[in-house]
Amino acid sequence: xxxxxxxxxxxxxxxxxxxxxxxxxxxxxxxxxxxxxxxxxxxxxxxxxxxxxxxxxxxxxxxxxxxxxxxxxxxxxxxxxxxxxxxxxxxxxxxxxxxxxxxxxxxxxxxxxxxxxxxxxxxxxxxxxxxxxxxxxxxxxxxxxxxxxxxxxxxxxxxxxxxxxxxxxxxxxxxxxxxxxxxxxxxxxxxxxxxxxxxxxxxxxxxxxxxxxxxxxxxxxxxxxxxxxxxxxxxxxxxxxxxxxxxxxxxxxxxxxxxxxxxxxxxxxxxxxxxxxxxxxxxxxxxxxxxxxxxx
Amino acid sequence: xxxxxxxxxxxxxxxxxxxxxxxxxxxxxxxxxxxxxxxxxxxxxxxxxxxxxxxxxxxxxxxxxxxxxxxxxxxxxxxxxxxxxxxxxxxxxxxxxxxxxxxxxxxxxxxxxxxxxxxxxxxxxxxxxxxxxxxxxxxxxxxxxxxxxxxxxxxxxxxxxxxxxxxxxxxxxxxxxxxxxxxxxxxxxxxxxxxxxxxxxxxxxxxxxxxxxxxxxxxxxxxxxxxxxxxxxxxxxxxxxxxxxxxxxxxxxxxxxxxxxxxxxxxxxxxxxxxxxxxxxxxxxxxxxxxxxxxx
Numbered sequence: 001x002x003x004x005x006x007x008x009x010x011x012x013x014x015x016x017x018x019x020x021x022x023x024x025x026x027x028x029x030x031x032x033x034x035x036x037x038x039x040x041x042x043x044x045x046x047x048x049x050x051x052x053x054x055x056x057x058x059x060x061x062x063x064x065x066x067x068x069x070x071x072x073x074x075x076x077x078x079x080x081x082x083x084x085x086x087x088x089x090x091x092x093x094x095x096x097x098x099x100x101x102x103x104x105x106x107x108x109x110x111x112x113x114x115x116x117x118x119x120x121x122x123x124x125x126x127x128x129x130x131x132x133x134x135x136x137x138x139x140x141x142x143x144x145x146x147x148x149x150x151x152x153x154x155x156x157x158x159x160x161x162x163x164x165x166x167x168x169x170x171x172x173x174x175x176x177x178x179x180x181x182x183x184x185x186x187x188x189x190x191x192x193x194x195x196x197x198x199x200x201x202x203x204x205x206x207x208x209x210x211x212x213x214x215x216x217x218x219x220x221x222x223x224x225x226x227x228x229x230x231x232x233x234x235x236x237x238x239x240x241x242x243x244x245x246x247x248x249x250x251x252x253x254x255x256x257x258x259x260x261x262x263x264x265x266x267x268x269x270x271x272x273x274x275x276x277x278x279x280x281x282x283x284x285x286x287x288x289x290x291x292x293x294x295x296x
Numbered sequence: 297x298x299x300x301x302x303x304x305x306x307x308x309x310x311x312x313x314x315x316x317x318x319x320x321x322x323x324x325x326x327x328x329x330x331x332x333x334x335x336x337x338x339x340x341x342x343x344x345x346x347x348x349x350x351x352x353x354x355x356x357x358x359x360x361x362x363x364x365x366x367x368x369x370x371x372x373x374x375x376x377x378x379x380x381x382x383x384x385x386x387x388x389x390x391x392x393x394x395x396x397x398x399x400x401x402x403x404x405x406x407x408x409x410x411x412x413x414x415x416x417x418x419x420x421x422x423x424x425x426x427x428x429x430x431x432x433x434x435x436x437x438x439x440x441x442x443x444x445x446x447x448x449x450x451x452x453x454x455x456x457x458x459x460x461x462x463x464x465x466x467x468x469x470x471x472x473x474x475x476x477x478x479x480x481x482x483x484x485x486x487x488x489x490x491x492x493x494x495x496x497x498x499x500x501x502x503x504x505x506x507x508x509x510x511x512x513x514x515x516x517x518x519x520x521x522x523x524x525x526x527x528x529x530x531x532x533x534x535x536x537x538x539x540x541x542x543x544x545x546x547x548x549x550x551x552x553x554x555x556x557x558x559x560x561x562x563x564x565x566x567x568x569x570x571x572x573x574x575x576x577x578x579x580x581x582x583x584x585x586x587x588x589x590x591x592x
Contacts, residue, residue: 023448032448032456083411088403107384111407112456115379118411119447122418126440136432143439144422151415152319152328160328160408 003286007045010053014046014074017067021075021124035105035113040078043096047219047291048186049074052194054283055208061198065133069142069197072125073190076150079117080159080186082110089163090245118150134197142193149189158182167246175248176217183223184216191215203276210273215288218266222292224249225259230296267292299582303341306349310342310370313363317371317420331401331409336374339392343515343587344483345370348490350579351504357494361429365438365493368421369486372446375413376455376482378406385459386541414446430493438489445485454478463542471544472513479519480512487511499572506569511584514562518588520545521555526592563588 018040027033049070053063085092085100086107093103102110125143148154158181165178191212195205227242228251242249250259270288274281314336323329345366349359381388381396382403389399398406421439444450454477461474487508491501523538524547538545546555566584570577 029453029456029460031460032452083407086407088407108459109456111379111382111384112452114411115414116448116452118414119443119452123440123443123447126436126443128440131433131436136436137427140422140427140432140435144419144424147415147419147422151419152412156328156408156412156415157325160325160405163404164325164327 001282001286003283003290006283007047007050007287007290010050011046013053013064013067014049014071015041017071018074021068021071021120031105031109032112032116035101035109036116038098038104039082039095039101039113040075040117043098044074044077046074047287048077048190051187051190051212051284051287052197054287055191055194056198058277058280058284059195059198059200059204061194062133063194065129066194066197068127069125069130069139069193070190072121073146073186073193075117075121075124076146077186079114079121080150080155082114082117084159086110089159122147135199138197138199142196145189145192145196146186149185154181154185154189158185162247165248168248170248172253175250175253179220179250180213180217183220184213187216187219188212207273207276211270211284211288214266214270214273215291218263218270218288218292221250221259221263221266222294224251225256225263226294226296228256263292297578297582299579299586302579303343303346303583303586306346307342309349309360309363310345310367311337313367314370317364317367317416327401327405328408328412331397331405332412334394334400335378335391335397335409336371336413339394340370340373342370343583344373344486347483347486347508347580347583348493350583351487351490352494354573354576354580355491355494355496355500357490358429359490361425362490362493364423365421365426365435365489366486368417369442369482369489371413371417371420372442373482375410375417376446376451378410378413380455382406385455418443431495434493434495438492441485441488441492442482445481450477450481450485454481458543461544464544466544468549471546471549474544475516476509476513479516480509483512483515484508503569503572507566507580507584510562510566510569511587514559514566514584514588517546517555517559517562518590520547521552521559522590522592524552559588 022036022040023033025034025037052070052073053066056066057063081095082101084090085095086102092100094100098104101113105113122143125146126139130139150156158178161178162182165174188209191208192205195208200208224242227249250262254262267288271285274284318332318336319329321330321333348366348369349362352359352362377391378397380386381391382398388396390396397409401409418439421442422435426435446452454474457474458478461470484505487504488501491504496504520538523545546558550558563584567581570580
């Protein structure tokens, strides 16, 4: 299979649904609706919602009816980028090749746009279209997993530590703790949600948990490596920011070569975690490799 | 019945559950956990979660098992206060007689604390304890109503307009639009959630919707009136801020006397909306009157 075409097909589904979910730019009051579209439309790889769909398909779920739920996860990712870019956080002027939300619309609207997306996510994940096609208990369980990952047990704690440890020397266990919370948690939750909503059994859920954990960590180490090696033009955001801001990174602590080796090891573990699914797991394995080898 | 004792009894239940929901202050990383407790514990009337419980009891629900869900609604209220107080929003230094969250912990932690509470709300509302005692479909529907009220169809749009219209002269329909979105929406949603989770019928739901809408608007007009009349000491927050910030208010547009008359009318409508429930509706009627006559 051609993984890039495969991902592109799914991305088109996600993008079309996001287009429907977000109200038109001229909805009253226009400021916030413009900001939401600026930050969500035409942006990103949509890797989290794609993982939800692909895992769901693997366990025999009807992934087409799951697209709105998957988009909810993407909205949570988008909210986190808007808030992370704010001056009180990472103070980033660019995101996805465009001015960041607060640069384009001011801090007040950026703050509110993030709040709106985080809330809209849970609205979308409880849309009637979902409980007409999925067991309501599965929806409740999947939302619980997503909320845990987005909050204190995941992204919020990761971002808190990411900011608080700037300029401080620290060790690999703490860096891994930050990475698994800040980035890994939502990737893992996206994978688990696809399985839960596909009514996967305990064994399958455990396998997906291992897969999600390892690709989540590999994803953030790859981000660290790209921040050192990539160019602003390729990534669409400023590079070299991590070291400028005194953030610890895998290349900073382990060196570039050792970091790349760690990404390869994690990716192998991710593939091995799916052995029980045989050839059906090929798309997820290829996604793991694609994420490890990406240049942006 | 003595409405103050009645409310106090329910408030004790809510406070005890919030105490359990929020991790201890020394949880790693301590900064954010201290900020959460600062902003949630010992603060506020808990009127939203109390409404959820009282409505639920009226329709025959087992309101004791609904306490965690009700607390989720209070967490959304608490998040909105933290973000509204930020310098990029209302720039308020005091809240509930204490320094506001960003004054005590800085802007970064306040921003993250708000994000954490909004997320924790949905985590709590999907807690296993709820689906062991309530129909999962009712939970999904109630969450949908809450998310709508917190987001673009409610609080976020209300707050956006509240900020954007500062210093601008405008008319009563727009002011009412802001009030019903910024404050009314979550009060209405709290009422509706109690009914939905108690499996109320269509007629009852319509009655509660009318009740929730009218007390929600009356609540915000009362806030406007207290901002003019109250003292900082009684309210625990700065007063006279609305006119200082050039915010339109009911007393500003209609005068104090006409505003107080409007509160009385809305409260009467709220009571009438509950006529089908007979004497059982007495607590909700008394709560409506209590909210209209409060001095803080």
